[in-house]
Amino acid sequence: MQTHTPTTPFGRRTMSLGMMASQAVAKTAPEGAQVQKWKVFHTIREARDLIGATDRALAILNALLSFHPESELSGDGELIVWPSNEQLMARANGMPATTLRRHLAVLVDCGLIIRRDSPNGKRFARKGRGGQVDQAYGFDLAPIVARAEEFEELADAVRAEKNAFRLAKERLTLLRRDVVKLIETGIEENVPGNWGRVQQTYQAIVGRLPRSAPRQLIEDICCDLHSLYTEILEVLESFAKTQNPDANESHSGRHIQNSNPDSIFESEEGSRKEDEAGDNAAENDNLQSLPKRELPLGIVLDACPDVKDLVQGGEIRHWRDFLAAAEVARPLLGVSPSAWREACEAMGEVQAAITLAAILQRSDQINSAGGYLRSLTDKAREGKFSTWPMVMALLRAKLDASRSSAEKPTEPQSDGNKARGRLEVSDALLRSLERPRR
Structure with missing residues (x-):
């Protein structure tokens, strides 16, 4: 006798277009496709924010996978598990029944599992004389096999984003340290320049940084800090090149003039003019x-x-x-x-x-x-x-x-x-x- 695979949930649970889309995706698994269930679970865990799964939902998914007897999930094999709520609660570290039901719904909405409910809503399997499963009612894990490559791509994207975020924070830390110490060097070494205005510019840039900032904002602030850092470094290097190694403390007041009125620093050309003026004034x-x-x-x-x-x-x-x-x-x-x-x-x-x-x-x-x-x-x-x-x-x-x-x-x-x-x-x-x- 031919069996029917249910597609709608039992009782008051309603059917949605999202559930139908998940069931359609589950049918696209290539023939002979096999995935390591714990490996794919690891990628799902890494990409959970992009998938929309919660930590509690992943704990339930881990318990569901543990009820599958094989270490691999095959598109040609039996992928329906039928544990009771009591068994799931035990393997999910004693999760309350209401929480269990809520996060099972999250797994369904995320397209990670499909409900295959029996006529009375209970989960069980009907086996034949040889012990093989003829009909099972419970949770279908087929979407995991069909979407394994998608989960891997999402996990790669998450790893790349984390790495980019880490590099952005490292760059921000290094730029802040360099700018602050270069400003202190310019002031302590009496390098001509509008250092008060430089400090105000730096404070205005870092003042845009909230307690928890997204990567894009950090990168934008890094760009502004790098521009400020480059300008400060050029002034300090230019001033160092113009200094006489034998100059004493009385020669540390030479001035650098800049033709650009918007610049917060002064240029080397004006320094030579001021030195000449200083030499004439010394007489x-x-x-x-x-x-x-x-x-x-x-x-x-x-x-x-x-x-x-x-x-x-x-x-x-x-x-x-x-x-x-x-x-x-x-x-x-x-x-x-x-x-x-x-x-x-x-x-x-x-x-x-x-x-x-x-x-x-x-x-x-x-x-x-x-x-x-x-x-x-x-x-x-x-x-x-x-x-x-x-x-x-x-x-x-x-x-x-x-x-x-x-x-x-x-x-x-x-x-x-x-x-x-x-x-x-x-x-x-x-x-x-x-x-x-x-």
Whole structure:
């Protein structure tokens, strides 16, 4: 008697076009096709996100495969298994019955198995006299055989994506490390360049990175970081080539000018022009009296304490913090980007930032901060300007104000309060401040 293979589910379960498509795919398995069931299960597990299967569903699929007696699944063999829910729950590590039914439905929707339900919905097999299975009702594993190559391709795609994602994250880590350390090198080595703006550009790029980012976003950020890294590296290498190996600390302030106003760095050609200007200025008698060493950051902050109000926390520990504060002070003072760029080209970024901090400190006495900065920039080009006299004048004014307030009769204060109200300077600096002005 001929048997009928059921295609619709039992009871209230409805039939869908997706189930019909899965059954159609199961019939396309080539004759004699054989797959290693655990090997194909491994590829399904790797590609589960693309297939749409869940971890619990794969645990049930693993249990279903264990009920198949052979290690291979053959398109010509019997591929229906008929375990009861109790047996499946036992082999799925005690999964609850409701969870089992829900994830069995997931396997059906993903096209990994087909329901072959009996008339009463129970799962069983009817065998002949020789022990062979004449009719079985349960779960058909034929789609696994028919789609084995598809699962392998999906697993390869997942592996390729994981590898690309890993390489993208490695590249991002390396670029972030290189950019940060190159910026620190440029600041510590006094390489001319708008390093405060470079840091802001870097922070804007990495600020687009969320806690969990897709690969495409990481690659886009890597492209932006690589462009920034290339620009920084070119500036540092160009500056290193122009340096005289015998140059001392007084020669570390050469400036690099760039014809491109949008660049955050300065070029080598302007460096040679500035060196020539510096050589001519060195012959000027007025410049011979100016100090040749760099101003310490602590003295600059003592003379210009208002700049500390522009940084979060009110604390400046490094020159890079000072440069970042100068970038904030520029628009507050109404200094145009072109005036600031010209000042950085003529003085160097650190000296320009010190000048801007001094202008901020005296903002109540200066009508046009931008015009004043341009005037000092012109003097710097002629070699007739140094930040030392400006900073010393601010310190002297602060010291005079401290002395005048100390001479006024006030209420008695404790020694601790007096110590906090007095400007503390070294003896050498005090002697320098008390010299008569020329």
